[in-house]
Amino acid sequence: MFDNTHAHITTWVIAIILFFVAVRLHNAGKAKGMKVVHMILRLFYLLIILTGALLFWKHQGINPALYGIKALVGVWVIGMFEMILVRMNKGKSTKMFWILLVISLIIVFILGFSLPLGI
């Protein structure tokens, strides 16, 4: 968990899948199902942050600035997941947050994969 990115990758891959399942359930009008998936997704937010923080603490000395930005953008992605799902439930517009989600995902992938650990 400290020296490779496997656990971290596992958590965010599952979170991305759960996020899209929650969106689909919402669009299908299955409010109860969406609520359950949303709760599980929130647990995965914690696991992403935990596994990311463990990597960060051990390795940020390599490049503190870039690791710091990577962590912040990771939290930004999670924030966009949450904003989209909460606003969907309230019937508010989510267009802006979808755009921000795509931007934050692109940045987090570029930064994540260009940092030295993992692939």
Ligand code: HEM
């Ligand atoms: C949904 C949110 C997130 C996504 C999609 C994401 C994505 C990634 C990716 C693609 C990598 C590279 C994996 C590899 O090269 O094997 C990575 C590594 C990393 N992530 Fe995240 N991440 C997220 C959240 C976070 C958070 C919240 C933190 C900090 C609290 C964090 C800290 C790190 C660190 C320290 C690394 C290791 C960088 C390295 O040296 O390669 N991530 N992440």
